Amino acid sequence: MSGKSIKIRYFAWLRERIGKAEETITLPQGVATAAQLISWLSATDEGYAYAFEEPDTIRIALDQEHAEADAALADISEVAFFPPMTGG
Amino acid sequence: MSGKSIKIRYFAWLRERIGKAEETITLPQGVATAAQLISWLSATDEGYAYAFEEPDTIRIALDQEHAEADAALADISEVAFFPPMTGG
């Protein structure tokens, strides 16, 4: 059974550390939440590990809505990771 | 011994009820505070009595500074009486 495809977007210094603005991956088995996706990405590469080194500071949006790290990815087509916002 | 001269100004509906914007009077003996001046004026004429019929609603300025009814008139050259303010 093949996993579902999901788009990931990175902003600000996460984008810089990871070296790309977006990518589409196939969700591996056992990755059901945003937190699990962060752990899985961090294990793949030093750039990701550096970007996600302090997971508590990372903000998450699922389909463009703010979400907590334990939110499920089941019905989500786009995940975004970014630092705390500094607009306004 | 003649009393001191003091200017009195009236604004808004106090001015209308009393029928004048200002007047200068000689402070009668025994009138030492704004409240005593209100009582004394109210006794002189129906227009004043009508204007001051609810003394608690009257605001007072002594030399253009807000003041309480028991404030002394001794060093004051101008007293103003007016309703609660409605600017802004």
Next chain:
Amino acid sequence: MSQATVTLRVQEQDFDQAVELASLTAGKTNVGAAVAFVGYCRDEEGTLNCLELEHFPGMAEKQIGTLCKKASARWPLSGLTVIHRHGKIKPGEQIVLVIATSRHRRAAFEAADFLMDYLKTSAPFWKKEHKKDGSNPSWVVAKAQDDQDTLRWEK
């Protein structure tokens, strides 16, 4: 902390909010936030001909000046502009302008809010309503809520 630039006018003629805002901000790189308040003459029922604002010349400027000093002492402001009109004002026209500028937004918001609360309750202005139907003009009654609002700052 540098002193706030204070502009204060009590006048019959209208004002240009954009010109006043620009004069507090143009070419400045130490201003991070501007809060501008404009108060207008309302007429929801369509029955008002105009408001007539009576004021106590001299004391009005003096009281507003005192309020500006209090605001400048309480918040780190770079500029403060207060313009209050008197005379006859038609529905939809501007009555009062307060602009506060600061490095940070909270100071600008609070100072403008503070000034409006106290302008309402301590600046000597009185509004009279002239109706279109020619009935006797009537004085606007002060709202207890306005006094309540000032209590927020007395802590």
Next chain:
Amino acid sequence: MSQATVTLRVQEQDFDQAVELASLTAGKTNVGAAVAFVGYCRDEEGTLNCLELEHFPGMAEKQIGTLCKKASARWPLSGLTVIHRHGKIKPGEQIVLVIATSRHRRAAFEAADFLMDYLKTSAPFWKKEHKKDGSNPSWVVAKAQDDQDTLRWEK
């Protein structure tokens, strides 16, 4: 209560505060109060070349739209305008505009204040500082105070 007119734009180009204010107030006799907030690019030390604002297109508009709906539901507003710029912004230039109009001043002040607090903490924008000396640009760090400020509205 009539629905508030909401204008929302995320754009690279500058905005004209006076035009936006006029479009919410001109010819209206049900507006008693307008509060306009403008946020500027500061540079007190004179070392900044520009701020670069990155944003999340789509989500930015969506989040600001949600904030406008929340403000309209919470206060009796007649109009609400939010414009947030992205891209490179020089010291002294405008970054963000919020205007709230209402019958009464308290609603206009609170809605504008609320929107600015939440724009800071929930609209997906990130500021990067480019210095004049050509050193590596650095990301502005979010302030804990901004999160604190939003707690004021959670009661």
